[in-house]
Amino acid sequence: MRIAIDVMGGDHAPDAILDGALDALELLGPGDRMVLVGDKEIILDVMAERGCSDDLRIVIDPTTEVIEMDDLPVSGIRSKPDSSIVRIAKLGGRRGKNTEEHCEVIISAGNTGAMVAAAQMSMRRLPGVHRPGIAVVIPTFHGPIVLCDVGANPEPRASHLHQYGQMASGYAENMLNIENPRVALLSIGSEEAKGNALVKEASVLMRADSSVNYVGYAEGRELFNGIADVVVCEGFTGNVVLKLAEGLSSGLFKTIAAEIFEIDPDLAARFEPVVKSIYKKHDYHEYGGAPLLGANGICLICHGSSEARSIYAAVRTAIRYAEKDVNADIVKAVGQSASVGKASV
Amino acid sequence: MRIAIDVMGGDHAPDAILDGALDALELLGPGDRMVLVGDKEIILDVMAERGCSDDLRIVIDPTTEVIEMDDLPVSGIRSKPDSSIVRIAKLGGRRGKNTEEHCEVIISAGNTGAMVAAAQMSMRRLPGVHRPGIAVVIPTFHGPIVLCDVGANPEPRASHLHQYGQMASGYAENMLNIENPRVALLSIGSEEAKGNALVKEASVLMRADSSVNYVGYAEGRELFNGIADVVVCEGFTGNVVLKLAEGLSSGLFKTIAAEIFEIDPDLAARFEPVVKSIYKKHDYHEYGGAPLLGANGICLICHGSSEARSIYAAVRTAIRYAEKDVNADIVKAVGQSASVGKASV
Numbered sequence: 001m002r003i004a005i006d007v008m009g010g011d012h013a014p015d016a017i018l019d020g021a022l023d024a025l026e027l028l029g030p031g032d033r034m035v036l037v038g039d040k041e042i043i044l045d046v047m048a049e050r051g052c053s054d055d056l057r058i059v060i061d062p063t064t065e066v067i068e069m070d071d072l073p074v075s076g077i078r079s080k081p082d083s084s085i086v087r088i089a090k091l092g093g094r095r096g097k098n099t100e101e102h103c104e105v106i107i108s109a110g111n112t113g114a115m116v117a118a119a120q121m122s123m124r125r126l127p128g129v130h131r132p133g134i135a136v137v138i139p140t141f142h143g144p145i146v147l148c149d150v151g152a153n154p155e156p157r158a159s160h161l162h163q164y165g166q167m168a169s170g171y172a173e174n175m176l177n178i179e180n181p182r183v184a185l186l187s188i189g190s191e192e193a194k195g196n197a198l199v200k201e202a203s204v205l206m207r208a209d210s211s212v213n214y215v216g217y218a219e220g221r222e223l224f225n226g227i228a229d230v231v232v233c234e235g236f237t238g239n240v241v242l243k244l245a246e247g248l249s250s251g252l253f254k255t256i257a258a259e260i261f262e263i264d265p266d267l268a269a270r271f272e273p274v275v276k277s278i279y280k281k282h283d284y285h286e287y288g289g290a291p292l293l294g295a296n297g298i299c300l301i302c303h304g305s306s307e308a309r310s311i312y313a314a315v316r317t318a319i320r321y322a323e324k325d326v327n328a329d330i331v332k333a334v335g336q337s338a339s340v341g342k343a344s345v
Numbered sequence: 346m347r348i349a350i351d352v353m354g355g356d357h358a359p360d361a362i363l364d365g366a367l368d369a370l371e372l373l374g375p376g377d378r379m380v381l382v383g384d385k386e387i388i389l390d391v392m393a394e395r396g397c398s399d400d401l402r403i404v405i406d407p408t409t410e411v412i413e414m415d416d417l418p419v420s421g422i423r424s425k426p427d428s429s430i431v432r433i434a435k436l437g438g439r440r441g442k443n444t445e446e447h448c449e450v451i452i453s454a455g456n457t458g459a460m461v462a463a464a465q466m467s468m469r470r471l472p473g474v475h476r477p478g479i480a481v482v483i484p485t486f487h488g489p490i491v492l493c494d495v496g497a498n499p500e501p502r503a504s505h506l507h508q509y510g511q512m513a514s515g516y517a518e519n520m521l522n523i524e525n526p527r528v529a530l531l532s533i534g535s536e537e538a539k540g541n542a543l544v545k546e547a548s549v550l551m552r553a554d555s556s557v558n559y560v561g562y563a564e565g566r567e568l569f570n571g572i573a574d575v576v577v578c579e580g581f582t583g584n585v586v587l588k589l590a591e592g593l594s595s596g597l598f599k600t601i602a603a604e605i606f607e608i609d610p611d612l613a614a615r616f617e618p619v620v621k622s623i624y625k626k627h628d629y630h631e632y633g634g635a636p637l638l639g640a641n642g643i644c645l646i647c648h649g650s651s652e653a654r655s656i657y658a659a660v661r662t663a664i665r666y667a668e669k670d671v672n673a674d675i676v677k678a679v680g681q682s683a684s685v686g687k688a689s690v
Contacts, residue, residue, distance in 0.1 A: 225592065
């Protein structure tokens with residue numbers, strides 16, 4: 001297997017990304033390849049520092065440009081053809097599929113919009129999939145849930161949401177070992193007639209599909225209540241939800257810490273291990289990247305704030321994803337024959 | 346002034362609602378009236394218990410039906426014409442405007458969808474307003490913000506969002522004493538080109554309107570960052586955001602409490618005053634109801650879990666709203682002359 005990593009993407013790139021990638025070499029077999037995409041000099045320097053210059057599993061694919069976090073996706077891709085994102089998308093894409101350079105896995109912590117757009121252009125879709133969606137695993141008080149889509153597709157049709165339910169079910173089943181995952185649609189009330197036209201239409205499609213264990217609507221407050229394993233929504237709301245949950249959690253911890261300090265400075269020191277323990281149990285860095293479900297290949301999108309261990313975890317996720325052949329299940333779920341799926345992955 | 350209160354609406358109705366309403370009598374002048382809408386026997390019993398049977402400011406408007414929390418809005422209104430929600434909407438509405446029964450303020454903690462639908466039917470809109478929106482004050486780490494809309498209008502047009510910015514600005518200015526409030530549109534990135542078609546179009550309208558202090562997009566994680574005083578979104582996402590913030594906060598406090606207990610049971614007792622202090626600072630019960638901005642009158646929608654003090658706070662909010670004549674500012678802001686506004690409120 002060939003795994004391509006965008007060394008230049010992310011708030012802590014290139015150092016943290018390179019560290020994570022090189023740490024993850026221990027997960028690879030002798031025939032596997034880790035393709036490091038980015039600034040050649042930097043990559044060579046770090047490889048020398050870490051004493052792995054002679055590791056034959058490392059391949060450098062040099063690029064000279066970087067799509068920054070605030071670049072617009074499409075114009076970024078157009079104006080920076082020699083960027084790491086454009087390159088790894090090509091490595092994961094069809095054009096490279098019959099060549100030695102083709103990579104089964106691509107991983108980036110860079111500009112999400114650009115990565116999604118580049119991946120869609122180069123990799124195309126699995127047979128039968130209308131639109132890919134980003135699925136993210138969110139740790140909750142009742143165990144992890146899969147939320148899909150969190151931003152690949154901000155203007156979906158109901159049939160796209162239906163497929164997100166099918167695809168994210170396959171992901172939850174294979175990757176989180178949840179048997180027959182309960183799928184909910186994010187909405188604004190539990191009754192069928194509540195919600196907007198999009199979720200109402202998607203609800204009808206989900207209910208008619210016996211292959212999806214559809215449990216109805218979930219409200220915002222129920223996301224963390226354990227009522228569903230997979231929550232489907234359109235990418236706009238999903239992205240708002242994901243970022244809100246992040247911002248609110250970290251803000252709440254800060255508020256609590258400040259309040260404790262004000263009331264009893266001595267207590268603050270004793271509160272620290274509590275926070276650390278909670279962070280450890282609910283650490284999204286451990287989940288290792290969000291797959292672009294429906295892409296014809298394995299594209300993992302990592303959080304912009306990814307650290308070395310996030311990249312390590314993403315490689316681990318990717319290997320598992322490939323071994324379980326999640327994409328074959330997705331192709332089956334969206335109505336294509338499994339054999340076509342296996343052949344095309 | 347006449348203030349109508351739906352005694353039958355809310356999880357703790359009728360007791361908590363009646364308690365709050367009767368507590369709030371102290372806020373009223375001798376010529377004001379508190380119209381209690383609901384089960385006559387219950388109201389009379391509680392009035393007798395509390396020794397205020399002879400208070401001439403109390404008017405009972407008896408109803409025999411209740412729209413339950415899980416009733417569908419429109420069918421609930423149709424099938425229960427003698428419900429407290431239908432009645433107070435009429436009291437606040439045009440039909441009663443020239444009669445003695447007309448109430449300047451209506452307050453309900455009942456079924457939100459039904460209250461919004463009934464209010465829209467009976468009260469109609471302020472001149473120039475396209476669609477009313479619910480504005481809720483959310484306590485954040487950087488002070489309160491106004492989020493609008495949180496569910497009145499799940500399929501808005503861009504012009505509706507623009508008006509939410511105008512109306513919620515007027516609300517923040519008058520009710521939270523925020524001068525020239527900064528208005529943001531909730532979106533999925535800070536750049537103009539990000540977001541869906543709706544927010545992009547609304548952004549153009551906001552930017553072209555010099556009367557709105559528009560600061561651009563706010564992402565989910567920035568809601569609690571202090572970058573805006575007013576955050577505008579469509580009702581579907583707004584409702585999800587509001588409920589998510591509630592559910593996540595309460596879940597996080599529970600997780601922290603459980604974790605503290607596990608690590609150090611002795612610490613748990615000392616953590617309690619911290620939680621209480623935070624709750625007190627960020628208590629939404631204190632904000633007293635969310636106005637249906639744009640309705641031709643004052644309609645305050647309270648949280649389903651409202652306690653007596655929430656209803657008390659809602660009466661306080663309503664009196665301030667009326668004194669400040671917020672609706673006149675709204676009419677002015679959406680482009681009608683102030684005189685028409687004042688006359689019609």
